[in-house]
Amino acid sequence: MKISLNKTIAALLAASTLSMAAQTASAAELNMWVMADTTQQQQDMKDLLAPYLAKNPSLRVNVTVLNWESAWNKITAAAASGQGPDILELGTTWVSAIASMGALEPLSDQQQNEVGGAKAFFPVLWGTTHRYNDSKIYALPWYLDARGAFYRTDVFKKAGINPKDAFTNWTSFKQAMQKINGMTVDGKKIAALGYPGKNDWNVVHNLAPWIWNAGGDFLSADKMHSAINSPESLQAITYYTSFAAEGLVPAAALEKDATQIESGFFNGQYAVIFSGPWVLRQLNTPKAKGGQMETLAAHNFGIAPYPAGLKGNQSYVSGSDLAIMKSSKNKAEAWKLLSYLTSHDAELTYSKMSSMLPPRLDAAYDPSLMANPNYAALVSVVKNGRHYPSIAAWGPLESVYLKNFGNMFDIVAGVKGKYSAQALKQALDGAAAEANDVLGETN
Amino acid sequence: MRARKFDVFPYLLLLPAVLMMLAVNLTPIVQGLYMSLLKLNQYTLSQYLDAPFIGLENYRRVLLESHSPIRAGLGFAIRNTALYTLVVSVLAIVIGLGVAVLLNRDFRGKGLARTLLLLPWVVPSYVVGTLWGFMWQRDVGIVNTVLVDWLHLLDERPFWLLGSNSFWAIVIPTVWRAWPVMMLIFLAALQAIPEDQYEAATLDGVSKWKQFLHITLPTLKPVIVIQFMFQVIDNVYSYNIVSMMFGNGAGHPGEWADLLMPLLTRQSFSYWLFGQGAAVSFVMMVLMLLFVGIWMASFKRSMISEE
Numbered sequence: 147m148k149i150s151l152n153k154t155i156a157a158l159l160a161a162s163t164l165s166m167a168a169q170t171a172s173a174a175e176l177n178m179w180v181m182a183d184t185t186q187q188q189q190d191m192k193d194l195l196a197p198y199l200a201k202n203p204s205l206r207v208n209v210t211v212l213n214w215e216s217a218w219n220k221i222t223a224a225a226a227s228g229q230g231p232d233i234l235e236l237g238t239t240w241v242s243a244i245a246s247m248g249a250l251e252p253l254s255d256q257q258q259n260e261v262g263g264a265k266a267f268f269p270v271l272w273g274t275t276h277r278y279n280d281s282k283i284y285a286l287p288w289y290l291d292a293r294g295a296f297y298r299t300d301v302f303k304k305a306g307i308n309p310k311d312a313f314t315n316w317t318s319f320k321q322a323m324q325k326i327n328g329m330t331v332d333g334k335k336i337a338a339l340g341y342p343g344k345n346d347w348n349v350v351h352n353l354a355p356w357i358w359n360a361g362g363d364f365l366s367a368d369k370m371h372s373a374i375n376s377p378e379s380l381q382a383i384t385y386y387t388s389f390a391a392e393g394l395v396p397a398a399a400l401e402k403d404a405t406q407i408e409s410g411f412f413n414g415q416y417a418v419i420f421s422g423p424w425v426l427r428q429l430n431t432p433k434a435k436g437g438q439m440e441t442l443a444a445h446n447f448g449i450a451p452y453p454a455g456l457k458g459n460q461s462y463v464s465g466s467d468l469a470i471m472k473s474s475k476n477k478a479e480a481w482k483l484l485s486y487l488t489s490h491d492a493e494l495t496y497s498k499m500s501s502m503l504p505p506r507l508d509a510a511y512d513p514s515l516m517a518n519p520n521y522a523a524l525v526s527v528v529k530n531g532r533h534y535p536s537i538a539a540w541g542p543l544e545s546v547y548l549k550n551f552g553n554m555f556d557i558v559a560g561v562k563g564k565y566s567a568q569a570l571k572q573a574l575d576g577a578a579a580e581a582n583d584v585l586g587e588t589n
Numbered sequence: 590m591r592a593r594k595f596d597v598f599p600y601l602l603l604l605p606a607v608l609m610m611l612a613v614n615l616t617p618i619v620q621g622l623y624m625s626l627l628k629l630n631q632y633t634l635s636q637y638l639d640a641p642f643i644g645l646e647n648y649r650r651v652l653l654e655s656h657s658p659i660r661a662g663l664g665f666a667i668r669n670t671a672l673y674t675l676v677v678s679v680l681a682i683v684i685g686l687g688v689a690v691l692l693n694r695d696f697r698g699k700g701l702a703r704t705l706l707l708l709p710w711v712v713p714s715y716v717v718g719t720l721w722g723f724m725w726q727r728d729v730g731i732v733n734t735v736l737v738d739w740l741h742l743l744d745e746r747p748f749w750l751l752g753s754n755s756f757w758a759i760v761i762p763t764v765w766r767a768w769p770v771m772m773l774i775f776l777a778a779l780q781a782i783p784e785d786q787y788e789a790a791t792l793d794g795v796s797k798w799k800q801f802l803h804i805t806l807p808t809l810k811p812v813i814v815i816q817f818m819f820q821v822i823d824n825v826y827s828y829n830i831v832s833m834m835f836g837n838g839a840g841h842p843g844e845w846a847d848l849l850m851p852l853l854t855r856q857s858f859s860y861w862l863f864g865q866g867a868a869v870s871f872v873m874m875v876l877m878l879l880f881v882g883i884w885m886a887s888f889k890r891s892m893i894s895e896e
Contacts, residue, residue: 219858226634247635344843345750345835398728401750538631542658545859549662552841561752562844583658584860587630 174479175206177231179221181466183289183500185436187211190499198486205479218541224471225249232474233484238274238464238533239540241285245277246538250284251470251477258283261485262506270463270531271505278369278536285467286488287505289497293351293422293452293462294527296429300446301331301417309448316385319453323394326417332442339389340407340416343400343559344552350544352420353551354462356382358532359455364547369537372581374547375574382455383574384567387558391565400559412438420452426520427501449523451530463531465505503528542584550577618874625867634863647868659856659865665844666852670825673760673848678820680764682813685771690801692772693779703776710769718833721762725749725834750835755846759831763824771816778812779805814888818881825877826850849873 184190191209199205210231212220218240224230225247236244244250258264264272271287295313302309305326312322327338341352357363362379365372373379389395396415399407404421411419412428419425429444431437438444452461468487470480486492493504494512503525504510516522534540554573556562563569623638625647633640650657692703709717724731726749733746749758782805790800806813828850835842842851853873857866 222631222634226637228635243631247631249635343751344841396728397748398726401727401748542631542860545855546658546661549841549855553843556752556843559748559751561748561754579656580658580661583656583661587658587860587862 173204174476175208176233176476176479176483177208177210178483179210179212179217179224179231179234181212181214181217181235181237183235183466183502190496194487194492194495194499197491198483202482205483207483222247228473230471230473232476232480233468233470233487235288235466236285236469238271238287238467239544241274241467241469242277242536242538243541244469245282245284249472251472251474252282252284253286253470253481257481257485261286261488266507267505268463268507268510268528268531270528270533271465271467274465274533274536275467276536277538285469286484288466288468288488289493289500289502290463290465290505290510290528291422291502292524292528292531293355293420294524295418295420295450295452296411296425297418297448297450298331298336298414298443298446299448300442301326301329301336304331305329309450313450313453315454316456320385320389320394323389323418324392327394329417331417332414334414336414337396337399337416338394338418340399340410340419341389341395342402342404342407343390343555345401346403347548348404349551349555350547351462351464353383353386354534355452355460355532356386356455358460359452359458360385361455361457364543365535365537369535370585372543372578372585374581375571375578378457380567380571380574383554384570387554387565387570390555390558397559400555412441412443414442423503423524424501426524429520430518447520449520449527451527458530460530460532461527463528463533465502539585542587543581546581546584547577550574550580621867622871624864625871627864629862629864629867631861634861640864643864647864648872651865651868651872657865658860659853659862659869661856662844662847662852666847666849669756669845669847670827670849672756673763673827674821674824676760677763677767677824678817680760681767681771681820682816684764684768685816686775686809686813688768689772689775689779690805692776703773706772707769709766710773712766714766714829715833717762717766718830721758721830722750722834725758751843753845755835755843759834759842759846759848762830762834763827766830767820767823771820774812774816775809778809782808811888814884818884821880821884822877825873828854 178191180187180191188209188211191211195207195209199207214237217237221230221234221236221240221244224234225244226249228249230249241250267287268290271290275283275285275287297309297312299309302312302322305322307322307325311318313319323338326336329336342348354364357374357379360378360382362376362382363373390397390400399410399416402410407416407419408421408425408428410416411421411425426449428436428438429441429447430439432439451459453459468484470477470484474480487496488506490506490509490512493506493509494514496502497504497509497515504512504515509515510525510528516525534544537543550573553562554570554577557565557569557573620638626642626644627633627638627640628643628646629637629640651659654660688706692699692706696702712720727733727746730749732749733743736742737744737746747754749755786804787800790804795803827848831842831846831848831851832854835846841847853866853869857863857869
């Protein structure tokens with residue numbers, strides 16, 4: 147009773163001072179957490195929000211930039227305590243976990259329709275906005291990370307190999323790599339392929355498409371058990387690691403991280419690497435702005451999909467989604483901002499800032515982006531893109547695989563016993579057992 | 590002797606500090622102990638201390654059940670931590686003491702030498718981890734360049750960040766960073782030894798080495814005992830160097846460079862097993878308290894009698 151009386155008085159007061167009321171009624175403040183996706187995130191967010199804030203002059207958006215390394219702990223703490231921002235960025239593999247903690251506000255059918263719904267986005271990314279066995283949508287795709295092969299066109303030409311043939315299947319890819327390995331280019335010996343071993347957070351992502359294309363998987367169909375030691379997965383991992391075991395990937399690459407491997411590609415150490423859109427951006431950015439545009443590699447590169455295995459030609463796709471937290475006190479304003487951020491214009495702008503791809507189809511196929519043939523090649527990979535299963539326990543599971551694959555590369559590097567399919571099988575059995583323990587703990 | 594009247598005043602002065610210690614030390618310990626009795630995982634984290642109470646179940650899983658995820662690789666981590674702690678502590682003290690003895694005399698540039706030698710200690714440990722991570726690289730790292738290209742000590746370029754060598758890859762930078770502060774403390778202690786003891790010994794014809802064994806070492810014993818204890822505590826809880834050297838916390842150091850703290854952080858935070866993580870931490874704390882208690886008790890009498 148008292149509250150409603152207060153409200154009445156407030157309303158009367160507001161009505162009497164109409165000009166002030168117009169401002170205070172719509173005055174709102176939103177807090178937003180994003181990760182450092184660009185080199186100058188705070189400034190880029192300011193620019194990205196500027197057109198929206200110009201139309202909503204009384205809105206204030208406080209952007210907090212988190213590092214990817216610490217974001218997970220901060221977000222889980224926010225989710226656990228119920229004290230977080232209104233809108234937050236979530237890695238696509240995190241949505242299920244945070245949603246399972248009950249921290250995210252589901253989006254209604256009407257809200258989904260407002261932004262075009264599932265059909266407006268790449269299906270592979272839409273799949274990350276909800277749990278695999280739950281139709282409730284908890285987030286909207288914000289940007290997309292697609293991986294493919296970056297290769298040196300001049301090297302392939304010199305070796306007399308048609309890249310299209312080389313990236314057709316596993317056999318042709320291996321043959322091409324054998325032919326290229328050790329060729330002299332620009333006065334230097336070039337290695338066929340470069341990939342990191344254990345000291346990198348991409349190790350699982352790097353192996354994923356090979357495992358899928360062999361018909362293997364990380365999880366059983368019922369998502370209850372690990373499938374990493376299946377014959378198909380073993381075949382894929384044996385094939386992938388054979389490049390290092392046979393010297394087509396220099397042994398020294400195995401102790402490097404992804405950034406060092408990428409700079410190896412820019413410097414002409416490797417003819418092929420598998421990587422994502424940020425490499426494309428670096429190859430298109432002049433040195434003065436921190437890019438690699440003047441290198442020989444930047445003048446002679448192409449992008450190809452992963453070579454097809456026996457059971458498919460999928461590639462690894464991930465990215466980030468945006469979600470509204472259940473604890474938000476201003477869900478209506480938060481939703482309006484979220485629908486702006488996932489609109490055609492905002493996703494297009496943000497993809498140019500972050501160098502990632504827009505997950506919204508009309509933005510991804512925007513003529514201004516498609517004019518670059520290498521961009522077009524990378525976008526075409528997304529059609530066959532695949533994401534990890536959207537389960538709450540993916541985070542722990544990926545950590546188990548990261549650790550065990552890392553140990554496996556000690557075998558590949560020859561510093562821990564003899565490299566053989568049997569040794570790999572043993573390592574994978576260990577990984578599967580540990581993964582099952584973790585699944586048993588979290589399910 | 591007349592019994593002194595009980596004086597409240599000093600205790601009143603101590604009270605704020607005691608309350609502060611209780612607040613910042615005891616509260617988290619009690620909370621940690623309580624957490625170790627809860628089923629605290631990803632689904633119950635939002636309930637935090639209201640999560641289901643499961644008694645000693647976490648301890649049973651950690652200590653008795655081999656299939657507990659938090660135990661994967663625990664054996665390696667315990668072995669590595671024990672070896673790492675022993676090797677680092679002994680080396681840091683031996684090098685620190687040796688250099689302190691060498692520096693404890695008059696020579697030109699003494700001040701400069703002491704300052705320069707302290708430099709490694711000034712570098713934050715996560716920077717040490719990152720920098721040595723580059724230095725250990727097989728093909729471009731300075732370590733192999735010196736060992737193989739310049740000194741020709743080795744025929745082949747070894748891996749330092751893969752396989753069993755990675756144990757030395759974490760030991761050496763830790764020693765490199767730890768000994769200077771040991772040196773500083775020993776230097777201060779050495780200066781407290783009266784010069785006439787050495788003069789008398791020299792007059793009696795005692796060699797420098799014997800002087801070191803019979804004058805320096807016994808006098809420094811209390812300092813060494815305490816420093817060794819601090820080193821053990823520091824090194825058992827070592828985290829930064831391992832974490833930074835192997836993929837900034839993202840990678841995996843492998844069977845030979847994984848220590849207890851990185852393992853515990855990884856497996857309780859990334860596997861979301863906070864209750865079990867708290868249980869392991871508590872076991873570690875008890876073991877550490879036992880070590881400190883036994884260590885101090887076994888040296889207490891000798892330390893006091895010599896003072």
